[in-house]
Amino acid sequence: MSEAKWYVVHTYSGYENKVKANIDKTIENRHLEDQILEVRVPLEEVIELKNGIQKVSMKKLFPGYVMIHMIMNDDTWYVVRNTRGVTGFVGPGSKPVPLEEAEMEKFGIGHGSVIAAFEVGDAITVTGGAWEGTAGVVQSVNKQKQSLTINVELFGRETPVELGFSEVRKMD
DSSP, X not given: OOOXXXXXXXXXXXXXXHHHHHHHHHHHHHTOXXXXXXXXXXXXXXXXXXXXXXXXXXXXXXXXXXXXXXXXXXXXXHHHHTSTTEEEESSSTTXXXXXXXXXXXXXXXXXXXXXXXXXXXXXXXXOSSTTTTOEEEEEEEETTTXXXXXXXXXXXXXXXXXXXXGGEEEOO
């Protein structure tokens, strides 16, 4: 089995979070968790000044692009390429080119040891993505994928949602 690498996918502008949600749902439905490890919309913290008040917000680092950590094979290529909102992989022609480790380390993503600032039972607020503004309690932490799971109420039921460390912050 080949090694998982990071790839960049081009999306319609403004559809990055929808593409992430669609790919995450497809991974769950097709049980591809061992082949598509993580889907990220790179965000950066920006300080805005509105009406004399400083406000910290999250902005997309690369609008129109989504990063995917996956093992490239026919199944994963097909799933990602045929996701609504995806226009294609970044690379020459039809061959996706993985990012190099040095490029990923610039974004704080690498094979080094991961220090999780979250523990089961921590109260958190979602700062980005489809669940932005939602509060929850950490149910599980996956240091390898740099993600955590919280339960949110959806249609009157508690539903587990997996979020990246960059999409949440601890409540004081």
